[in-house]
Amino acid sequence: MDTRKRQLALQRSALAHLPRHGMAVGARPTLEARTAPPNPACVPGAGQFCRHPLVDAALNAALLAYEQTVRGRFEAIEDVLRSLSARQHDRDFVEQAQALARQRLDTEWPLSLLEHAWVAGVDMAALQAHALFATIERCVRLADQDRAPWMDRLPVQAADLRACGIHTLDVSPCADGRLQGLLPFVLRTAPSEAVAVKAYAGALFDVELDVAEWTQRELERLSGALPGAEGADYLKVAVYHFSSSHPQHEGCAAHGSHDARAVVAAIERLHALREAVNNTYGEGAAPLVMLLGVDTDLDALRVHLPDACGRLHADRFLDAATLYRETLGMSADAAHRHIETAVVAHVQDLGGVLTRQPGDEGLARLAQRWITANLSQIEYVIQHHAGRYAVIGHDEHFICVGDALPSLQLRNQYYHAHLDTVEEGAADLDVGVKIFTALNLRRGLALPMLVHFTYSSRVPGARQRAIERGHRVVAAIRARYAHWDERGRLHARVAVSDRYGRERVAFVDEAVAAPAGH
Amino acid sequence: MDTRKRQLALQRSALAHLPRHGMAVGARPTLEARTAPPNPACVPGAGQFCRHPLVDAALNAALLAYEQTVRGRFEAIEDVLRSLSARQHDRDFVEQAQALARQRLDTEWPLSLLEHAWVAGVDMAALQAHALFATIERCVRLADQDRAPWMDRLPVQAADLRACGIHTLDVSPCADGRLQGLLPFVLRTAPSEAVAVKAYAGALFDVELDVAEWTQRELERLSGALPGAEGADYLKVAVYHFSSSHPQHEGCAAHGSHDARAVVAAIERLHALREAVNNTYGEGAAPLVMLLGVDTDLDALRVHLPDACGRLHADRFLDAATLYRETLGMSADAAHRHIETAVVAHVQDLGGVLTRQPGDEGLARLAQRWITANLSQIEYVIQHHAGRYAVIGHDEHFICVGDALPSLQLRNQYYHAHLDTVEEGAADLDVGVKIFTALNLRRGLALPMLVHFTYSSRVPGARQRAIERGHRVVAAIRARYAHWDERGRLHARVAVSDRYGRERVAFVDEAVAAPAGH
Structure with a gap:
């Protein structure tokens, strides 16, 4: 939770100079937030216990454990990045970095992101994006197990x-x-x-x-x-x-x-x-x-x-x-x-x-x-959450572009723009990029986009077309946000899922996915 | 038919220097065309009459009249443009131009396209595009009447x-x-x-x-x-x-x-x-x-x-x-x-x-x-058509982007790219633009695109969304072919049709079509 607090403090200072024009972008746990009205359902400690007879306390406990597990995985990323930052000029940096990644993130860094750190420092945005996609992959892989304690208990x-x-x-x-x-x-x-x-x-x-x-x-x-x-x-x-x-x-x-x-x-x-x-x-x-x-x-x-x-x-x-x-x-x-x-x-x-x-x-x-x-x-x-979420504004970790992620559903985990093409969904994407400008980009971190499409395995060729759609959307995203792409800050990956469950958020290698010629 | 012959001669010279790489782009009525094999069904004059007992000669006559009427309207455009070219520095050019347009094209030119001709000459591509869209509109308006002699006779x-x-x-x-x-x-x-x-x-x-x-x-x-x-x-x-x-x-x-x-x-x-x-x-x-x-x-x-x-x-x-x-x-x-x-x-x-x-x-x-x-x-x-079309290659007048035009169906009248977004249909559009590079653009003429979408009047708001889609597609076309757009050669108009026939290829004024705010 330490990381969380640091992150909030950081966001607060990063967001303080943003214009206030009625558009709710960026987390703003500012002064007013602390003087927010009491919860209209019940104020704990105000003579009431807030233990409602119809509440499933065991379900709440299971969901809390789930929320903490998943959030913990994502929050570990920034914590690890801060540790790496402090050690990037050490002679055994590569070994330290890999050890940290294995222990805390259940992944490894691509060597190319580490080996030249002693010359010019590491590319934090690239490391962040790599860790994010690895964490998404891990959450999807563990979804059944993570959700087992509460899934069947949902009313x-x-x-x-x-x-x-x-x-x-x-x-x-x-x-x-x-x-x-x-x-x-x-x-x-x-x-x-x-x-x-x-x-x-x-x-x-x-x-x-x-x-x-x-x-x-x-x-x-x-x-x-x-x-x-x-x-x-x-x-x-x-x-x-x-x-x-x-x-x-x-x-x-x-x-x-x-x-x-x-x-x-x-x-x-x-x-x-x-x-x-x-x-x-x-x-x-x-x-x-x-x-x-x-x-x-x-x-x-x-x-x-x-x-x-x-x-x-x-x-x-x-x-x-x-x-x-x-x-x-x-x-x-x-x-x-x-x-x-x-x-x-x-x-x-x-x-x-x-x-x-x-x-x-x-x-x-x-x-x-x-x-x-x-x-x-x-x-x-x-x-x-103390009667009211601490972060009442935006606090997403990535942008999900395309189809939803049924195996990862958690408040403020990602911004989701449902679209088939950037041409049609540009306005939705722009709102997402604006949010991440405040959350990440102004701090030098990444604009991470998971481009995810669901296909029907009952339709021949549908998987390949979903992959081609993914790469087409990534290309359109790179063109639209060229400003961030040219700075190496836009990180996009393509993943596909079968509507009938045989494949779930499978990341697609760029090389595999080149559209087939005729 | 004179115009037609001149056009062919012109195309022949315009296309002569094009590379031959197996891609069929541009009309090429070259030498080989004249030594083409005989029609495998029947060679007129070779001891046979080519009057098949199951052929509907009256229907053929009606279709020929239709083909000549519609082609005549489109072919008149270039003929008129050539006349205008010869007179663009005359003192009464505006009057002459309007008279020609009224007589031959059933339209008028926007004054802005004529009044400064005496200074720097006319913008031929703009005049061509204006006349083309006016002719499309006229053909759609007259479609029922034009097709009445053969429509019910089709077998x-x-x-x-x-x-x-x-x-x-x-x-x-x-x-x-x-x-x-x-x-x-x-x-x-x-x-x-x-x-x-x-x-x-x-x-x-x-x-x-x-x-x-x-x-x-x-x-x-x-x-x-x-x-x-x-x-x-x-x-x-x-x-x-x-x-x-x-x-x-x-x-x-x-x-x-x-x-x-x-x-x-x-x-x-x-x-x-x-x-x-x-x-x-x-x-x-x-x-x-x-x-x-x-x-x-x-x-x-x-x-x-x-x-x-x-x-x-x-x-x-x-x-x-x-x-x-x-x-x-x-x-x-x-x-x-x-x-x-x-x-x-x-x-x-x-x-x-x-x-x-x-x-x-x-x-x-x-x-x-x-x-x-x-x-x-x-x-x-x-x-x-003398046993084999004279122009066996491309000879289209415009590109139709989006939904088909049931009221205008004629060989080589337009290239049709069925699409909802340029993002998905770019490859099809590129082929069309390549064709028009040979047909028009190399000669200094226009790249005319009719962006046409069909909506269902049974779906509330569908017409407005079709219009918005049209303008979105035009914007994407302008971005993709910026090279021609910047030179003022790309001319695009948006039209919409009701799937249930209440509105047919209705051209939409740009000003009317701005997406509604919320």
Whole structure:
């Protein structure tokens, strides 16, 4: 944790001279942060214990251990780099460096990065990038083992989604790193083949792409390729975020930290998706939709249910922090009933909720599950992060470009720009590079980009095309950020995953990946 | 026709010094062209009349009138430009120029392009581009009227496709301009909602995109949005091309004019598409496939039918030119029977043909229809183009980037690069720019690009996103071909069409199209 504190202090000084123009870029644990409002769910020590009857304490302990393990691996990198810095002119530097890397990072440095250190010093950015990619690879390799203690204990599994009438959950959070732990932590929802995450700056997902993905799943359902999905629905969820500590500065950068604007824009896309499918495949074909909001300082959830006509309302939602506070002293049963009553009242207030079959309020049941699950995350932040995250701003370690990383989902671990081409996704990438300018580049460190694409092993040639796409995107990134590339600060690697799990974030050697000529 | 001859002479001299490296770029009606082999279907004047009993002479006459009308509009441009050149320093140049434009091109010049001509001469490339876009707009506006005399007379209408068990025809020819008249001329097939054309250099279509498009149509079929499509199939066709006059030089540039390589590559993609769909949606789900080949000197067709297992064979095909020759002296009935027998024998040789329902050989029927229809086109070239096109190489007027133009389909009218982003489609575009370097740029004329995207009016916001995509692609084109852009020679316009026909190739004003802020 020492490293962590040093890092924060360093960021603070690095960020102090940045202009403040309403765009939330760069971690800013400044004075105001320390005078932030108390956690609205519960203030520990203020006459309350903050031990909610519906919280799964054992699950929280397992998730904490996981968070510390994964964060520890990434935080060790800067610590090791600082040690190397102090020793780079020693005669036995190479041996020391390799020993440190083996002990602390479970990797080795390429000799070319070390052997000339005695002449001109080491290239810190290159070492940092090498260690980062090695750590990502290690986390993916160990993911099953690391997550085993909590994976099956998460209260929302694929079977639970099915029980709420959902065969596919398609989630578009903001690209912001603070939302990258959304599924396992905030929603306590297990990753599975039924769950897809596509992050976009401002949660402004691609309607045409989503129509295509809905179409694919719908045809899989109709052709029997999704066993048990008869009568079940596709659910599209958009997730906006805001900061209760610094609403004007640490909200969503893509919407200029203007929360109301973020909500309206997300609702507009969700309505457009429904209209597109209804207009194309007939009234009633549209997927279900839901809007979620996350206070990224507290990981507290807001749930906007669609009314009976499928319309979402910006100002009508269920608030998990409020429900936590209201049910804190109750028995588990009473708390359950209280939440259920709140959901039922909300649905009545909306005049009913969107369903395929009348009377089957699967979405309301899912809202209740997610709110109940989120109580554990609210308490997690209260107990393990002092009621409010210490770093309420950006603190990502790398940028993930392309498809999501289901095996590595943790708050502020990476900024995620879902894209197929830089040409289409440039605006999302620019926000990420701006964040890393503050976090890393101004300090002389790297701009690390993992370019990751998922392919279907059922489609001949798809793996090779995914690799070619990766290299094409890297080339476009190098052209767009030539300023950093020319200084040797832009470090990009390509990795591919099979949609059906046979290969997971496999790093691709540049030499192997040259597009085949005809 | 005078203009045409002058143009050819000019091209000949402009192209004479080009390197010959097996890439077919630039029109080359050189000496060898005049010693080209005789038309294998029939040599007029060699004791034969070349009047085949199955040819629709009235349809040919109507198509010839159409071809001459449309080509005349485009060829008038250069003629007008040459007149303007001679008068650009006259005192009444502006009036003369406008009068010529109104009379010959049905347009007016922007005053800014004329009023300073007396100082430094006119910008010929800018005038050419303006006239080209105006002519495209005029051809689209008049398309229904221009095509009325032959549209309903084409022997392969959507209903005929249905009669062969096909609800959707998805054709990927090469991007090469010589294939852009494929549907109405070579295949005598009417454009309709059931027909999609996506051209790629080398006919190397995008398997992932095609899986997505198959999925969409299949779901439309299952949800009843394609009336009458029950029991019918999706047919994917790839179209390679070759040159019987200059096999080594005027074949497919993307495959280095290596015909065998072009065939193998197209077969590989078609097999991959079938495998992808079968693997994803269950054995038997895959679309039907067919491979066509076109001798671009003669517009003569080759049909490769898939065998009973859906496999295509590079060296087994039906050859329309041979069948024309074999049936030339026969009665219509006898010719019909002969062709039918040839198709049946070919199917037997293959051991059956791919079908959904056993015994229903829809593809064989379609092959017979297309071969019979192609006899008319073979005779069209014999009679109206002296047995072999005068310009066997490239002679396009502009580059169409993005989606096809169903209302303007004519041989060598434009080079078509189907793409969503320049990042993905750069290789196809580069081939197009290379062609126009020879055709226009070396002569000081323009590099005219029509960036055209089709949207679905059933998807809210899709039109605006199509416009934004168009402007994004134009920006990427300007960056990639900065050399020509900086010289004022790159002229690009954006147009959009509604997939459901409410708007057709509507040019978009740059000012209107600025992406909306949030």
